[in-house]
Amino acid sequence: MDAYTSVMNAFSTAQASFVPVALAVSAFLFVIGAVGVFVRRNVITVMMCVELMLNAVNLAFIAFSRAHGTIDGQILVFFVFTVAAAEAAVGLAIVIALQRNREDLDVDSFDLMKG
Amino acid sequence: MILDVILFYGAALVALASGLFVIAQRNPINSAFSLIITMCSLAVMFAMLGSGFIAVLQVVVYAGAIMVLFLFVIMLLNAQQDAGDRAGGIGRAGIILGIILALQAVMVVWKGSASLPTRHTETAAVDVARELFSQPRYLYPFEATSILILSAMIGAIVVARKEKGK
Amino acid sequence: MEALFTPANKELAIDALIGIIKLAVIFNVLLLVFSLMTYVERRVLGFMQFRRGPNRTGPWGILQPAADGIKLFFKEELMPEGANKFLFFAAPVVAIVTAYVSLAVVPYGGPLVIPFYGQVSLFGRPINIQIADLDVGILFIFAITALGVYSIVCAGYASNNKYALIGGLRSSAQMFSYELALGMSWVSVIMAAGSFRLNDIVSAAERMNVWMWFVMQFPAFVIYMIAACAEVNRTPFDLPEGETELVAGFHVEYSSMKFALLQMAEYINMITVCALASNMFLGGWLSPWPGVIPNSPLWFFAKVLFLLFVFIWLRATVPRFRYDQLMDFGWKRLIPAAALWVVFFSGMTAFFGEKKSPPSTVAIIQPAAGQVSR
Numbered sequence: 001m002d003a004y005t006s007v008m009n010a011f012s013t014a015q016a017s018f019v020p021v022a023l024a025v026s027a028f029l030f031v032i033g034a035v036g037v038f039v040r041r042n043v044i045t046v047m048m049c050v051e052l053m054l055n056a057v058n059l060a061f062i063a064f065s066r067a068h069g070t071i072d073g074q075i076l077v078f079f080v081f082t083v084a085a086a087e088a089a090v091g092l093a094i095v096i097a098l099q100r101n102r103e104d105l106d107v108d109s110f111d112l113m114k115g
Numbered sequence: 116m117i118l119d120v121i122l123f124y125g126a127a128l129v130a131l132a133s134g135l136f137v138i139a140q141r142n143p144i145n146s147a148f149s150l151i152i153t154m155c156s157l158a159v160m161f162a163m164l165g166s167g168f169i170a171v172l173q174v175v176v177y178a179g180a181i182m183v184l185f186l187f188v189i190m191l192l193n194a195q196q197d198a199g200d201r202a203g204g205i206g207r208a209g210i211i212l213g214i215i216l217a218l219q220a221v222m223v224v225w226k227g228s229a230s231l232p233t234r235h236t237e238t239a240a241v242d243v244a245r246e247l248f249s250q251p252r253y254l255y256p257f258e259a260t261s262i263l264i265l266s267a268m269i270g271a272i273v274v275a276r277k278e279k280g281k
Numbered sequence: 282m283e284a285l286f287t288p289a290n291k292e293l294a295i296d297a298l299i300g301i302i303k304l305a306v307i308f309n310v311l312l313l314v315f316s317l318m319t320y321v322e323r324r325v326l327g328f329m330q331f332r333r334g335p336n337r338t339g340p341w342g343i344l345q346p347a348a349d350g351i352k353l354f355f356k357e358e359l360m361p362e363g364a365n366k367f368l369f370f371a372a373p374v375v376a377i378v379t380a381y382v383s384l385a386v387v388p389y390g391g392p393l394v395i396p397f398y399g400q401v402s403l404f405g406r407p408i409n410i411q412i413a414d415l416d417v418g419i420l421f422i423f424a425i426t427a428l429g430v431y432s433i434v435c436a437g438y439a440s441n442n443k444y445a446l447i448g449g450l451r452s453s454a455q456m457f458s459y460e461l462a463l464g465m466s467w468v469s470v471i472m473a474a475g476s477f478r479l480n481d482i483v484s485a486a487e488r489m490n491v492w493m494w495f496v497m498q499f500p501a502f503v504i505y506m507i508a509a510c511a512e513v514n515r516t517p518f519d520l521p522e523g524e525t526e527l528v529a530g531f532h533v534e535y536s537s538m539k540f541a542l543l544q545m546a547e548y549i550n551m552i553t554v555c556a557l558a559s560n561m562f563l564g565g566w567l568s569p570w571p572g573v574i575p576n577s578p579l580w581f582f583a584k585v586l587f588l589l590f591v592f593i594w595l596r597a598t599v600p601r602f603r604y605d606q607l608m609d610f611g612w613k614r615l616i617p618a619a620a621l622w623v624v625f626f627s628g629m630t631a632f633f634g635e636k637k638s639p640p641s642t643v644a645i646i647q648p649a650a651g652q653v654s655r
Binding site (some may be wrong): 018019020021022023024025027028029030031032033034035036037038039040042044045047048049051052055058059062063065066067068069071072074075077078079081082083084085086087088089090092093094095096097099100105 | 123124127130131134135137138143146147150153154157160161163164165166168169172173176177180181184185188189192194195205206208209210212213216217220221223224227228231232234238242243246247252253256260263264266267268270271272274275277
């Protein structure tokens with residue numbers, strides 16, 4: 001069996017490895033989002049990193065739903081969409097209110113309660 | 116077959132790359148557009164993992180509505196570019212945390228993949244609907260989320276409203 | 282090399298070839314219809330306004346689109362200083378891609394049957410005049426339309442121009458406000474047909490009489506046409522791009538081919554909503570006299586052209602909405618109307634609809650040892 005045939009066979013079996021790859025991507029996206037929440041300074045960017053983490057979790061749900069053959073993962077993704085939309089709306093409203101009072105969108109400058 | 120594999124791995128690469136761009140870009144608008152690309156490539160991955168319905172919903176809800184909201188707020192508030200890392204060393208702590216988490220993720224996915232069940236299915240919207248609207252399963256949470264969205268709408272309108280008489 | 286020519290790969294290659302041929306044909310037909318639309322619109326508008334449209338270039342002015350194309354091709358491409366170069370380029374690209382991709386899911390006809398010849402088959406397969414027959418067809422079109430909002434936002438932001446930014450934000454706010462009413466107007470059609478696939482919807486209209494289907498869905502049709510008019514930024518909802526109101530809205534800084542692409546995207550969007558309306562409400566390629574006159578894609582084109590004429594007619598007749606009137610109408614009148622229709626139709630379906638349990642479509646794909654069975 002030469003290299004070409006084995007590559008072709010590898011491609012046809014690679015579909016079985018969608019789920020582990022999806023889980024790896026989900027994990028890395030979650031890590032990227034978590035790092036972003038710590039590193040970025042702009043409030044809106046921090047919120048976008050939170051959305052990134054939620055998306056990574058969605059991917060994990062779908063991957064496990066595929067592996068187990070049940071549909072509960074997709075239903076939970078549905079609920080995650082809803083909750084994320086609600087959270088984004090309220091969070092952005094708070095950001096607008098903050099900007100109106102302070103003219104500043106820097107996360108480190110909201111330290112009035114610092115001891 | 117080959118096309119599936121190329122599409123899936125390509126979408127995975129694009130998702131990871133644009134995820135990195137989300138936290139690496141200085142301008143928040145570029146971050147927002149990178150996040151949109153991430154969400155669309157994740158939708159492609161959802162579709163390849165057998166749930167086309169959720170893939171389309173991801174584009175409609177996330178990329179089509181939530182990110183438009185983000186873009187509007189960024190443009191209307193005229194959010195400026197970030198001026199460097201955060202104060203107090205939190206940025207460095209974040210990067211160390213990121214490295215630890217990434218190592219953990221690699222370990223878990225590598226070791227745990229062997230014990231994944233392999234009952235792969237393709238599902239359609241009708242299956243989601245059957246579960247979502249059936250009484251002992253997800254009907255009450257579904258109705259509860261509608262109340263959640265209503266309260267979020269009211270909350271957002273009240274919080275963002277200009278105060279009267281100021 | 283034998284591994285390359287497995288029967289499965291051969292099927293894939295033939296499918297891909299047929300898909301490419303269909304794509305080429307449909308793409309070119311759409312380009313032709315777009316250029317004809319620009320000409321027909323100006324002529325029809327002219328006649329409705331008691332003047333003649335363009336009638337100089339070629340007989341009856343029929344070469345006007347070619348003249349416009351040549352003019353736009355040779356104009357100078359400007360980019361404003363301080364503009365975001367990547368987004369400035371990307372906006373027309375996103376616009377045109379989203380406009381065309383949603384037309385890949387729309388069925389233009391059933392299996393292609395030429396009269397007196399029988400069914401046309403290419404490489405031994407009957408040709409369905411549809412590029413991609415998705416299970417979630419309508420939702421896919423909704424998703425792509427939602428992505429089309431970004432082209433306007435990008436165009437407005439990247440122009441580094443206050444008027445363009447305001448025009449872009451207004452236009453995209455209008456678009457996603459009316460998307461809700463648009464989506465809700467489809468719900469009754471989807472409920473009546475029982476599926477998201479456009480082919481199934483046309484089949485459901487065929488089972489019930491085409492005229493009965495239209496009468497049953499008439500309120501949804503009205504809501505859909507109004508919402509679609511606002512989606513594609515057509516009069517009376519075209520304030521964000523009205524030349525006299527806001528300079529030219531979000532495409533003020535665009536010239537030459539990028540502007541041509543934005544215009545093309547707008548017209549193709551219009552064709553998309555008309556094609557969707559004719560598939561969902563008017564029965565697509567079904568003929569109005571089912572037994573006597575056969576179904577054919579020509580009926581589909583006739584219905585789409587009629588709906589395009591209705592859009593042009595609206596443009597000639599109705600004045601523009603002011604922006605706050607527009608948003609007021611969308612949120613406070615159209616969405617409650619659509620919601621009421623959904624509630625009413627769901628009630629009727631629950632009480633008078635056929636009681637059938639939906640089929641289970643879970644297909645189990647077991648990767649056998651070393652091979653994926655399809």
